[in-house]
Amino acid sequence: MHRFAAICVIPAFALIPLAAAADVIRVDSRITDVTVYPEGAKVTRVAAYSVPAGEHRLRLLDLPDTALLDMVRAKVEGARMGSVTMREDFVPPRGDQDSDVVKAARAEVERAEDALRGKQDEAAALRLARDAAETRIGFLKQLGQGETLDGVSAETLRDMARMVGEETLAARQAVLEAEAKARLVDREIDDLQQALDEARQALAALETGGDDYNLVEVSVSAEAATEGVLSVTYFTRDAGWAAVNDAYLSLGDAPGLRLDRGAMIWQGSGENWDDVALTLSTSEPSGQFEPSEVHPWRRRIEEPFQPVLKRSLAMDMAEAPMAAPEPMIEEARVMSFHGLIFNYAYPKPVSLASGADGVRIALGALDFAPEIKAVAAPLWDSTAFLTAGFTNGSGELLLPTQATQLFLEGEYVGSMATDQVAAGAEARLPFGAIDGLQVSRVVTRNEGDTGILSKSNEEKETARIEVENLTGRAWPVRVLDRVPYSEQEDLVITWQARPTPSVTDVDDKKGVLAWDFDIAPGASRQIELSHRIQWPQDMELR
Template identity: 35%
Template sequence: MRITLTAALLLGACPALADTIEAPATINSVTLFPQGAQVVRQVQITGPSGTNEVLVPGLPKGTDISSLRVSGDGVSVGAVSLIDGRAPALAKVDSAPIKAARERLAQAREALANAKDQVATIEAKAQAARDQITFLKGAGTQVSDPSQLQAIAQVVGDQILAASERAIAAEADARRAREALDPQEKAVKQAQAALDALENPAKDHDVLRAMVQGSGTLTITSFVDNAGWQPTYDLRLDRAAGKLDMTRYVSVHQSSGEDWRDVDLTLSTARPGAQSAPSEVYPRQVSSGPPRPVMPLAKSNARVADMAGAPAPMMEAAFSGTAKLQMQGETVTYHYPSKVDLRDGVDDLRLKLDDKVLPVEVIAEAAPLSDPQAYRVAEGKNATGEILLPGPATLFVGGALVGQTQLPMIAAGDDLHLGFGAIEGLRLSRTEPDTSEGDRGIISKSNERREVVQITVKNLTQTDWPMRVIDRVPYSEQDDLKVSTSFSPKPETTEYGDKRGVVAWRFDLPAGAEKELRSETVLTWPADQVLR
């Protein structure tokens, strides 16, 4: 039977308490969100019949009772409260975790003692061999016959040699045995530290008090804000194979006020603290009327505007809200296969999540308006079947590190567009041919202007490259301002990325080849107006 916290409303007034039970809880599992975490701890309740008061110490200081959920398996749960001031006197009874920690410490000490006994035994063998050598060297003889004396010397020498070999071998064994003591000594220190942490917990903690009936398992679920996780990526591009090898990691952190030891970890893309319902849409009223007069600027303000080169506004823009990243699609969870330790406010743990392979096309992309070289770009689809969350990515090409970037959020099946560093051998120049008047690239009349842009692309590498060159030409949304543009050769699109006036050419450029792109734009407008 599992009864939740709402059972407190059904139990009513409690009869006289049969007993007060101290029952420290153990954190079993943690679900981490990008911001926040859900912590689940359990405690075994064994008490006399009737209603008992259960005190569960060790909850983090400042735990929000509104986030607590207490349920029982075989236990009826009544009133629940948090004690964060003067805690009641708790019985000095060893809990199951303390007993287990003491047992581990005893086992570690026993293993260390056995290892030290082995070292002492080996050292005793070495010392015995050295003592034998000393005895043999100091032993006298009364033999005067040269042949007998030679035989005795030979025997003594052989025995000294054998004893020396035994001593050297024993000392080598003792040295190796002493080196093997280090892991045993570290194990004892770790076991002692774990026991100390359980026997002497931090004083700044809360105590959960609950009225329960029966024996069974009490499950306590709480939410903490100071925790979270973020994905990180290693992206390895293989142009020849047309694939992108993606290794995903997660960086996990928590400052909840307690250590998480040997917990079952689940990572969730849900955001419990974020907006949970769509925004309200308000009506928009429009009206028309005479244009507003332009107010003259004060001299000081006019001077500042002139220095900044700020053009006068052409129209009043409609109000637009600030765009914010929103999670799309269903929640995705990742369960880590092994238990995890994460200390409070200390560890920033990095865990490997998985490996994925994405098919991509590699092209050279250039924007000569800003850059004199092209860049290696991988394009494809997110074929993982999962959403790729935003996070830092380290970029590799051919096994070499080429840079770092911030991977945007990419929904399952959405387009993938990632840059992988410059290609220095693909050079571009963008010029506006001079005119007879000396104006660069512009021939002006009272109501007409002609702009000519010429782009030169050179492939100085030893590799053929598929190219995409992106540039821009003027466009107009006014009937009186006419814009006409001709291209040579014709671009693939004049609205690249759904942006008007942004043009893109696609072509293949062999190694050592050169290509020219040209645009010519004519703008005409009424003689009594100026071009802005």
């Protein structure tokens, strides 16, 4: 249950007293509109009503227990609205709210259960008959044993033996017949059990809504008999949506990049959304919507602390190295609110069962002119990878995703999470390895003292990088590598590279270098990168 907030702002109309004779009129509502946020949803229910003149209370028993009651808002057309009462405990029974489809599905379950029980009873009766026949056989086997046949004539013994044989044969035939019929009935039972399971599954698909509901009563007054519409809007936290995109890259003389944007929606509100007008919003009412507070910063001075000359665990930890961290598709229409919030309104009604369905809708496709580049990191990889860079000139915010599927010439390459891309910003997507664009990196290293008098240590390293194009086309290539950097005066690092890198400190990452060049089919390029590190003799390099 969701309780009211500790402090509620009560509208003025909620203080208007109801007439003692106000009658309660039950109204049934349906969900017409839903706006889904990345976390949470706003639901609108509409109910038609008809009231005579006077004071009345319109009672709704349709809100699920996931509705946040302190955020319920009501609107009345056709009468004057008074107070709004909400209750989550001691709610009157709703009565029979099942649709004809649900009733038919429940009746089918009951029919299947009756048929299954009837066949199970038939199978039990056949097995009882088999057990009775086996009991007769046991009796006939014992007949004639012991002293009861002493003095019986030979003719009587022959008659008795004939009778025992005939009765035993008949009993065995009865056993076989009962077992054969039971096996047939068992197969029918299996079929009936499957039919019952399917009927129960069909009923469960229709009954995904919850059983616990809240009460909302809206007081209205009318000078004459009137008809009107009551609208109730409320929020639930048990819903959300996330962007899911498909990126298609085509090569050739004029490479193209198409981004098919979509959204995956879920909800567990306890009520089914049937044929609702659906809008997706990038607004995040459940997140931070106001600036953080900046508190005063008091500084103070003290006598310096005299540390104990003892190696501590904190010192060990501080010096420890840290680990390096196609067909036509209905599309939603987008509306921007000053570029801050984007709403996507889907053009057709959508149904989404509570706790059961996940629905994907299209948010529209965008086409970009990509910058094709093969990117290689010889430090880790033996091949270059195909990438497509683009500038978001759509005027819209490209939303972050947990799953953007990547396709090269229509073939699936992989899936990755992507960050949001603002309008006018640049981004780059990978589209798999280029096996024929091979890279290698060979390292030689020299460590040791430079001399007794210098009292310093030194480390030298040279990396020879080669890029070889074994494909049948030319590629624009970017090779990424690195040299160490220092922020300590006593730790001196120098480096050299031939050829000179096109970019240093790539993406503001210190020491990361990039070489950009074109490589023709069958050609190869070499890069030599070396660095030298020097530090005092009494220090250790980390």
